[in-house]
Amino acid sequence: MLSALPDAIxxxxxxxxxxxxxxxxxxxxxxxxxxGIGSTVAVxxxxxxxxxxxxxxxxxLLLAVYAGSVYGxxxxxxxxxxxxxxxxxxxxxxGYPMAQRGDAGLALGWAxxxxxxxxxxxxxxxxxxxxxxxxxxxxxxxxxxxALILLGMTCIVSVSTGSVVKGxxxxxxxxxxxxxxxxxxxxxxxxxxxxxxxxAGFNLLAVVIxxxxxxxxxxxxxxxxxxxxxxxxxxxxxxxxxxxxxxxxGNLAKSVAIGNVIGVLPGTGxxxxxxxxxxEGRRSSPNRDGFGKGEPDGIVSSEAANNAVTGGALxxxxxxxxxxxxxTAVMLATLTLHGITPGPRLVDDNPTLIxxxxxxxxxxxxxxxxxxxxxxRVAAPILRVREAFMMxxxxxxxxxxIYFVRGNPFDLLVMGGAGFVGFLLRRQGxxxxxxxxxxxxxxxxxxxxxxxxxxxDGSFVAFFTGHPIAxxxxxxxxxxxxxxxxxxxxxxxxx
Amino acid sequence: MQRLxxxxxxxxxxxxxxxxxxxxxxFQQSFSASDLAQSPMFxxxxxxxxxxxxxxxxxxxxxxxxxxxxxxxxxxxxxxVIVAALIYCNIIASEGFFLPSVVFALVCxxxxxxxxxxxxxxFAILVPGALVLLFNHTLGMPLPTSRFTYLF
Numbered sequence: 001m002l003s004a005l006p007d008a009i010x011x012x013x014x015x016x017x018x019x020x021x022x023x024x025x026x027x028x029x030x031x032x033x034x035x036g037i038g039s040t041v042a043v044x045x046x047x048x049x050x051x052x053x054x055x056x057x058x059x060x061l062l063l064a065v066y067a068g069s070v071y072g073x074x075x076x077x078x079x080x081x082x083x084x085x086x087x088x089x090x091x092x093x094x095g096y097p098m099a100q101r102g103d104a105g106l107a108l109g110w111a112x113x114x115x116x117x118x119x120x121x122x123x124x125x126x127x128x129x130x131x132x133x134x135x136x137x138x139x140x141x142x143x144x145x146x147a148l149i150l151l152g153m154t155c156i157v158s159v160s161t162g163s164v165v166k167g168x169x170x171x172x173x174x175x176x177x178x179x180x181x182x183x184x185x186x187x188x189x190x191x192x193x194x195x196x197x198x199x200a201g202f203n204l205l206a207v208v209i210x211x212x213x214x215x216x217x218x219x220x221x222x223x224x225x226x227x228x229x230x231x232x233x234x235x236x237x238x239x240x241x242x243x244x245x246x247x248x249x250g251n252l253a254k255s256v257a258i259g260n261v262i263g264v265l266p267g268t269g270x271x272x273x274x275x276x277x278x279x280e281g282r283r284s285s286p287n288r289d290g291f292g293k294g295e296p297d298g299i300v301s302s303e304a305a306n307n308a309v310t311g312g313a314l315x316x317x318x319x320x321x322x323x324x325x326x327x328t329a330v331m332l333a334t335l336t337l338h339g340i341t342p343g344p345r346l347v348d349d350n351p352t353l354i355x356x357x358x359x360x361x362x363x364x365x366x367x368x369x370x371x372x373x374x375x376x377r378v379a380a381p382i383l384r385v386r387e388a389f390m391m392x393x394x395x396x397x398x399x400x401x402i403y404f405v406r407g408n409p410f411d412l413l414v415m416g417g418a419g420f421v422g423f424l425l426r427r428q429g430x431x432x433x434x435x436x437x438x439x440x441x442x443x444x445x446x447x448x449x450x451x452x453x454x455x456x457d458g459s460f461v462a463f464f465t466g467h468p469i470a471x472x473x474x475x476x477x478x479x480x481x482x483x484x485x486x487x488x489x490x491x492x493x494x495x
Numbered sequence: 496m497q498r499l500x501x502x503x504x505x506x507x508x509x510x511x512x513x514x515x516x517x518x519x520x521x522f523q524q525s526f527s528a529s530d531l532a533q534s535p536m537f538x539x540x541x542x543x544x545x546x547x548x549x550x551x552x553x554x555x556x557x558x559x560x561x562x563x564x565x566x567x568x569x570x571x572x573x574x575x576v577i578v579a580a581l582i583y584c585n586i587i588a589s590e591g592f593f594l595p596s597v598v599f600a601l602v603c604x605x606x607x608x609x610x611x612x613x614x615x616x617x618f619a620i621l622v623p624g625a626l627v628l629l630f631n632h633t634l635g636m637p638l639p640t641s642r643f644t645y646l647f
Contacts, residue, residue, distance in 0.1 A: 165549055168545075169550060169553055172543075172549060173546065175542045176517070185533065188535045191517065193520075218580075221606070222569075388603075388609045389604070392603045392622075393622060395603070399592070399596070403638060404638070409588030413584060415584060419580065427502070427506075428502070428506045442542075446538040449538060450533065453532040458532050
């Protein structure tokens with residue numbers, strides 16, 4: 001991959017490359033700062049516009065929006081005590097009290113530096129860990145890949161907030177949706193019911209935007225209308241001095257490590273990392289007594305961890321083609337839409353693209369410092385924009401984005417339908433991330449299963465008897481699937 | 496009766512019926528492959544079987560559990576927003592992007608509680624107008640135009 005670095009840098013230094021780096025980070029910070037939009041919706045809104053770009057700038061734009069939105073969430077958390085994204089919920093605990101004391105600028109300064117450090121370290125972890133993991137995965141044939149995808153599907157259990165059964169069911173619905181249209185081996189049509197619009201299957205993008213962005217608008221419409229929050233006094237970001245950092249480096253390092261480790265684990269996500277890191281900081285920080293009253297270590301714990309998750313989460317996504325959460329599933333969907341097959345061969349087959357993505361991710365995290373300082377002042381008034389305007393604009397932008405990609409009105413219908421079904425299912429506690437994960441991984445799962453059956457003359461048992469890697473992965477999948485169920489069962493018995 | 500006739504049960508039952516209907520439909524289609532594993536319906540049948548099994552478990556769990564349904568704050572608002580969004584998605588291709596977007600914003604903003612015409616009307620015209628200007632006349636990537644004029 002190192003040999004591809006000059007080409008990758010050339011992509012980043014091109015006009016398109018620089019534009020997406022800056023524009024994506026700006027968009028991410030602004031969208032992340034708006035309460036209620038969140039990283040997933042922000043990435044989903046931008047996704048359609050990436051389809052006119054070449055592969056590397058498209059993914060870099062989404063990464064910039066992702067990393068920017070995670071940081072942007074802290075602006076709302078600190079200034080109006082409402083996390084812009086769920087990842088920033090822990091930041092409210094100390095950020096807002098500090099802002100109320102009149103130190104809003106300093107609170108954002110702590111958040112900015114912690115976010116940048118967390119993001120940069122996670123970029124280094126991504127750059128070194130992903131190629132190693134991918135190199136190992138190159139030994140995989142169809143059977144090992146099938147077992148790997150099976151293991152990847154088990155992350156559905158961990159992203160299934162609320163009910164594991166409903167999460168698994170959503171995963172099955174997603175896989176089923178991916179089977180509509182042409183059969184991957186024989187090319188015969190399935191579940192089209194005579195409708196030629198379905199011959200190419202459901203447009204993944206329309207489903208993603210429908211179930212995430214449009215259903216979010218419907219969910220908001222079904223809830224009480226939010227009043228505009230009061231802003232605390234704020235005159236720009238104030239970076240903490242070197243003296244102020246003394247005695248806090250241990251907490252920063254620990255938070256970054258927690259974020260990276262949790263990021264690599266499928267399905268845990270940045271919000272979990274932020275709260276675990278906050279709890280650990282509260283337990284071990286020398287300044288633990290001040291936690292909850294505006295203690296900088298509280299802000300550092302949360303922000304360093306949630307930004308460190310961004311790179312960690314990309315390790316299994318890029319190296320193995322396994323998305324850990326909704327956002328990385330959208331990233332994989334983008335790769336698919338750009339004609340790239342996610343999976344173990346991704347790094348080996350696309351060295352320049354991957355090098356550009358990794359280097360771009362590093363630069364994005366560097367850009368968070370100047371752009372974060374600059375945009376915090378601009379983003380502050382945006383926090384006062386009423387939800388009605390944001391929700392209406394989201395629907396209009398989604399429609400533009402979907403039509404713009406293929407010019408196919410049927411995709412708009414799919415988006416509308418997915419939004420309505422997504423709304424209904426979310427109201428019943430059915431999570432949407434498994435549906436997208438199923439839709440992304442479904443085609444590879446089917447293809448490798450059927451290729452494997454050809455190789456083993458139709459014997460499913462032979463998948464595991466002659467393939468030790470597949471056996472280990474399958475055991476890991478069974479454990480990953482059964483342990484949470486077992487834990488839930490034991491917890492129910494205990495209660 | 497209340498336990499059986501609530502939104503959660505109806506949706507779960509709907510999911511089960513859809514899965515069963517799709518499973519039944521797999522037997523009504525004929526394909527060239529005679530080998531079971533290479534039949535185009537081999538994989539979908541596995542998935543649909545799992546879907547049906549999970550739907551049954553979820554339905555039983557829903558009936559047995561005494562979960563509280565998330566409350567809808569305003570039925571008229573959610574109905575207006577959903578119907579407006581679905582109609583909007585439907586008519587963009589035939590009526591163009593600009594006019595349906597203006598009408599959608601004029602309907603949606605008051606539904607969300609913005610009643611001041613000095614806020615609603617400019618937003619409803621300026622946001623879609625800016626997008627038409629950007630896509631149709633600057634980027635050269637046209638959004639659908641109306642039957643009245645090619646300009647928007």
